[in-house]
Amino acid sequence: MGTNRIVEAICDPIIEFIRPLPPLAYYMLLILWFGIGDESKVALLYLAALPYVLINTRSGVKGVKIVHRQMAEAMGANRWQMFAYVIFPSTLPMIFAGMRLALGNTFGTLVAAEIVAASSGIGWLILDASRYLQTATMFMGILIIGLLAVSADFVLRRLEMWAVPWRGRD
Numbered sequence: 001m002g003t004n005r006i007v008e009a010i011c012d013p014i015i016e017f018i019r020p021l022p023p024l025a026y027y028m029l030l031i032l033w034f035g036i037g038d039e040s041k042v043a044l045l046y047l048a049a050l051p052y053v054l055i056n057t058r059s060g061v062k063g064v065k066i067v068h069r070q071m072a073e074a075m076g077a078n079r080w081q082m083f084a085y086v087i088f089p090s091t092l093p094m095i096f097a098g099m100r101l102a103l104g105n106t107f108g109t110l111v112a113a114e115i116v117a118a119s120s121g122i123g124w125l126i127l128d129a130s131r132y133l134q135t136a137t138m139f140m141g142i143l144i145i146g147l148l149a150v151s152a153d154f155v156l157r158r159l160e161m162w163a164v165p166w167r168g169r170d
Contacts, residue, residue: 001054002061003087011054019051023109024116031117041113048109049102053095060094061087093167096160100153107149 001008034040072086114123122141129137
């Protein structure tokens, strides 16, 4: 999408349609198509995360400095080399930013999906505890969600530091 206007013209309206939709709005359709098991939850999380990652990746590709592309072309880089050595490395910071945004969104979506249609999971635990006014259990569930989200974000940040050691050194 970042390098091909035709692909962008086809995909952008679809992404911009999906992006503002609350994931739970189409969760029941996914349950009808994939069942109440993990498949529908995985599809839901994929659709909830996809716009964040795609939009940031597209912005990253479009933000690659023209001078970097020109230098690679001057050295005789083919399309694959241009992608592997210029576009992809330059886009990695934006890809990681999109992944971090998507991660936060998918945590909330997963918990909400467990509240809507599940018989286990942290979201279900919080809902079940609320039925019996078990405030401590509810707080524990919220704390676990927060700690899992912070831990996952920490892992993504460390992975980014390893994969993109040149970030911020332009």
